[in-house]
Amino acid sequence: MTARSRISRVTVTPVAFADPPLLNVVGVHQPFALRAVIELHTDTGLIGLGETYADESHLARLDAVAAELPGHDPYNLHGLRRLAARTLASGEGGRAGASFAGMLDVDSALDTVFSPFEVACLDLQGHEAGRPVSDLLGGRVRDRVPFSGYLFYKWDRHPGQDPDEWGEALGPDQLVAQARRMVDGWGFGSLKLKGGVFAPEEECAAIEALSDAFPALPLRLDPNCAWTPETSLRVADRLADVVEYLEDPTPGITGMARVSAGTDVPLATNMCVIAFEHLPPAIAVDAVQVVLSDHHLWGGLRRSAILGGITETFGLGLSMHSNSHLGISLAAMVHLAAASPNLTYACDTHYPWKTDDVVEPGVLEFVDGSVAVPTSPGLGVTLDRDRLGELHEQYLSCGVRRREDTVYMQTIQPDFQPNTSRW
Amino acid sequence: MTARSRISRVTVTPVAFADPPLLNVVGVHQPFALRAVIELHTDTGLIGLGETYADESHLARLDAVAAELPGHDPYNLHGLRRLAARTLASGEGGRAGASFAGMLDVDSALDTVFSPFEVACLDLQGHEAGRPVSDLLGGRVRDRVPFSGYLFYKWDRHPGQDPDEWGEALGPDQLVAQARRMVDGWGFGSLKLKGGVFAPEEECAAIEALSDAFPALPLRLDPNCAWTPETSLRVADRLADVVEYLEDPTPGITGMARVSAGTDVPLATNMCVIAFEHLPPAIAVDAVQVVLSDHHLWGGLRRSAILGGITETFGLGLSMHSNSHLGISLAAMVHLAAASPNLTYACDTHYPWKTDDVVEPGVLEFVDGSVAVPTSPGLGVTLDRDRLGELHEQYLSCGVRRREDTVYMQTIQPDFQPNTSRW
Numbered sequence: 001m002t003a004r005s006r007i008s009r010v011t012v013t014p015v016a017f018a019d020p021p022l023l024n025v026v027g028v029h030q031p032f033a034l035r036a037v038i039e040l041h042t043d044t045g046l047i048g049l050g051e052t053y054a055d056e057s058h059l060a061r062l063d064a065v066a067a068e069l070p071g072h073d074p075y076n077l078h079g080l081r082r083l084a085a086r087t088l089a090s091g092e093g094g095r096a097g098a099s100f101a102g103m104l105d106v107d108s109a110l111d112t113v114f115s116p117f118e119v120a121c122l123d124l125q126g127h128e129a130g131r132p133v134s135d136l137l138g139g140r141v142r143d144r145v146p147f148s149g150y151l152f153y154k155w156d157r158h159p160g161q162d163p164d165e166w167g168e169a170l171g172p173d174q175l176v177a178q179a180r181r182m183v184d185g186w187g188f189g190s191l192k193l194k195g196g197v198f199a200p201e202e203e204c205a206a207i208e209a210l211s212d213a214f215p216a217l218p219l220r221l222d223p224n225c226a227w228t229p230e231t232s233l234r235v236a237d238r239l240a241d242v243v244e245y246l247e248d249p250t251p252g253i254t255g256m257a258r259v260s261a262g263t264d265v266p267l268a269t270n271m272c273v274i275a276f277e278h279l280p281p282a283i284a285v286d287a288v289q290v291v292l293s294d295h296h297l298w299g300g301l302r303r304s305a306i307l308g309g310i311t312e313t314f315g316l317g318l319s320m321h322s323n324s325h326l327g328i329s330l331a332a333m334v335h336l337a338a339a340s341p342n343l344t345y346a347c348d349t350h351y352p353w354k355t356d357d358v359v360e361p362g363v364l365e366f367v368d369g370s371v372a373v374p375t376s377p378g379l380g381v382t383l384d385r386d387r388l389g390e391l392h393e394q395y396l397s398c399g400v401r402r403r404e405d406t407v408y409m410q411t412i413q414p415d416f417q418p419n420t421s422r423w
Numbered sequence: 424m425t426a427r428s429r430i431s432r433v434t435v436t437p438v439a440f441a442d443p444p445l446l447n448v449v450g451v452h453q454p455f456a457l458r459a460v461i462e463l464h465t466d467t468g469l470i471g472l473g474e475t476y477a478d479e480s481h482l483a484r485l486d487a488v489a490a491e492l493p494g495h496d497p498y499n500l501h502g503l504r505r506l507a508a509r510t511l512a513s514g515e516g517g518r519a520g521a522s523f524a525g526m527l528d529v530d531s532a533l534d535t536v537f538s539p540f541e542v543a544c545l546d547l548q549g550h551e552a553g554r555p556v557s558d559l560l561g562g563r564v565r566d567r568v569p570f571s572g573y574l575f576y577k578w579d580r581h582p583g584q585d586p587d588e589w590g591e592a593l594g595p596d597q598l599v600a601q602a603r604r605m606v607d608g609w610g611f612g613s614l615k616l617k618g619g620v621f622a623p624e625e626e627c628a629a630i631e632a633l634s635d636a637f638p639a640l641p642l643r644l645d646p647n648c649a650w651t652p653e654t655s656l657r658v659a660d661r662l663a664d665v666v667e668y669l670e671d672p673t674p675g676i677t678g679m680a681r682v683s684a685g686t687d688v689p690l691a692t693n694m695c696v697i698a699f700e701h702l703p704p705a706i707a708v709d710a711v712q713v714v715l716s717d718h719h720l721w722g723g724l725r726r727s728a729i730l731g732g733i734t735e736t737f738g739l740g741l742s743m744h745s746n747s748h749l750g751i752s753l754a755a756m757v758h759l760a761a762a763s764p765n766l767t768y769a770c771d772t773h774y775p776w777k778t779d780d781v782v783e784p785g786v787l788e789f790v791d792g793s794v795a796v797p798t799s800p801g802l803g804v805t806l807d808r809d810r811l812g813e814l815h816e817q818y819l820s821c822g823v824r825r826r827e828d829t830v831y832m833q834t835i836q837p838d839f840q841p842n843t844s845r846w
Binding site for chain 2: 080125136140141276277309339
């Protein structure tokens with residue numbers, strides 16, 4: 001029997017890593033993406049890892065909770081949630097301030113702040129018990145987790161920088177070339193296009209070009225609410241035989257329900273259903289057919305498992321959302337997906353778009369578009385402290401303190417306005 | 424780091440224990456209640472315990488699954504469920520055949536068969552990790568779990584036997600005396616009356632007598648669907664200021680919805696919502712306000728936690744149901760309740776009605792109507808092998824092979840018919 005560990009020390013380390021100029025409905029990715037790395041140290045010498053957003057308001061809340069954690073039992077997840085709720089209630093409280101660049105409207109900071117600590121606690125539990133995190137979630141139902149290749153319209157470079165290795169992608173041919181690189185390099189068996197950048201007809205043409213080039217691969221299009229319900233229905237009609245689902249074509253549960261009523265194309269969301277409180281109204285009007293889970297947003301891995309149970313109970317599909325992330329998040333996503341019986345879609349990931357990481361390489365490799373579930377204890381990843389230090393230095397020096405796709409875009413195109421509901 | 428255990432040997436032991444002549448809507452409890460005790464032994468010398476119904480058809484299914492378990496990893500709960508599903512699909516399949524005496528209509532045997540093995544696996548996980556089962560469910564949010572005193576109309580003896588220590592209870596005064604004994608002996612802070620035995624007016628009078636005698640205690644009445652919707656509304660009106668909820672006044676989701684629409688008294692159920700598939704239709708018509716969870720019926724502790732998450736998400740109350748049970752079940756109920764943040768009602772238990780047990784005494788004591796959550800590894804209970812052997816001998820000799828309250832009642836009152844929807 002192992003000693004029952006207690007948390008003895010907590011660090012929250014903001015890091016910045018280079019991010020290409022990926023275009024979306026609210027603007028363009030800044031030159032650096034931010035993440036916070038959580039380390040929970042125990043009195044028994046274990047280390048548990050978590051990863052989350054790192055906007056400065058989020059960091060302040062992470063620090064406030066971190067300060068309360070010494071002495072806490074890593075198995076006491078309900079207590080951790082209460083502790084986080086108490087801490088947030090006594091602070092500035094209110095909105096999440098996480099890295100959504102204005103795309104999401106999160107009512108409570110609790111789930112986003114709780115999440116990385118919960119993951120780090122499960123990592124500790126796994127180390128204490130000598131079991132991978134997927135075992136703590138009921139065991140893996142698959143040995144490999146398939147991911148979808150995530151395509152973006154993009155410039156070939158950030159202003160003032162050299163071109164990146166991906167090059168420009170502003171039309172169908174360039175997107176097909178980008179997809180080819182994704183498929184050849186990572187083996188993805190499905191593809192997703194981040195839309196909401198150009199007029200819907202252009203994005204439909206891009207999807208059709210991808211379908212012609214990769215007829216065997218399921219395709220998804222996600223315009224992040226760039227369209228009206230009418231436009232959404234027109235696109236759904238055009239792409240009905242081409243896409244496996246349309247993601248967030250239009251804003252809000254009511255708007256999505258209007259689209260849903262008029263098409264057989266499944267609608268997916270990570271924008272109108274992003275918290276448990278959104279499920280009852282969305283289910284009541286059949287607004288969506290697929291929910292994209294995201295443990296960073298839904299309060300960790302155990303609550304994401306509850307989300308999985310709800311989608312199964314109500315006959316909804318389950319897929320997985322991604323923000324720009326590093327290897328700790330990827331490991332957590334892989335363990336969660338491995339232990340989610342009804343997650344039948346390939347997961348999203350931004351992983352190929354980054355060139356840096358804070359975990360030692362070798363564990364999370366993409367083969368045939370999928371990642372083998374680590375079987376060593378905990379999350380199965382180890383911090384590379386040199387890289388962590390360097391990416392933290394980069395955070396300190398890069399000047400980016402929050403995700404602001406629109407603000408950054410307006411420094412380049414001063415008249416830019418978000419495309420939400422534009423078409 | 425502890426060795427990763429594998430299941431090496433499984434035993435399923437049916438036991439019988441003396442049960443008083445408790446009356447209900449379908450008849451009367453037989454002289455013996457049956458349970459099956461599951462033991463999972465591992466190659467590392469650990470033992471995990473589970474407890475479930477023991478009707479002979481259920482026993483056959485337990486045995487079939489047990490035969491497949493050697494070599495299985497106790498952390499692989501999803502795999503265990505798949506294994507159980509495969510085994511049942513290849514057997515006679517079909518209905519659950521569990522101990523519901525005709526009161527419940529369970530579509531699938533999977534959850535009832537899977538449940539005790541899941542509990543036993545969590546017990547093993549707890550022993551392997553050196554952690555109580557409540558820790559494996561997210562940690563306890565309460566150190567003690569409150570239970571409700573469970574009152575029954577009853578005869579003073581089974582025909583041909585000596586009177587039991589409880590005596591007769593066929594009217595308000597005798598029920599108040601029974602309640603007094605319950606409250607004095609166990610300290611219960613709330614009371615539930617099993618109704619459906621006499622005309623609703625008589626049972627209302629009993630509840631009113633209990634309210635007069637115990638004005639501080641929340642009261643519940645459960646007639647197990649003995650009433651029509653109209654009668655249910657009449658009772659709800661009469662008892663509106665007296666009961667904390669009415670449990671299953673009338674059969675079916677549609678009937679319950681009719682009652683629910685006409686009263687502010689919360690309706691609870693363990694009869695019209697007894698599986699995940701019943702939740703969407705019940706929620707759609709607001710049929711119930713409180714769901715009584717039961718890990719024996721809902722597929723174990725982790726799935727019960729998902730049920731808890733669903734009730735929280737949809738604004739439903741959560742309480743806990745009981746059948747006649749022994750200490751292994753009580754321990755599992757206590758750990759689950761301890762780790763269920765939104766379980767805000769006292770749980771049901773038949774525990775005071777039995778005089779025997781298969782676990783060593785001293786762990787599960789009722790003080791002030793509540794049971795302290797065991798903090799030792801696993802469920803925290805240990806088999807008393809002498810008592811297990813004796814109760815198994817009693818199973819072999821007693822002749823009871825399934826729960827048949829109606830059949831038994833008809834040996835005493837040949838013209839008896841179940842009171843379902845009678846009034």
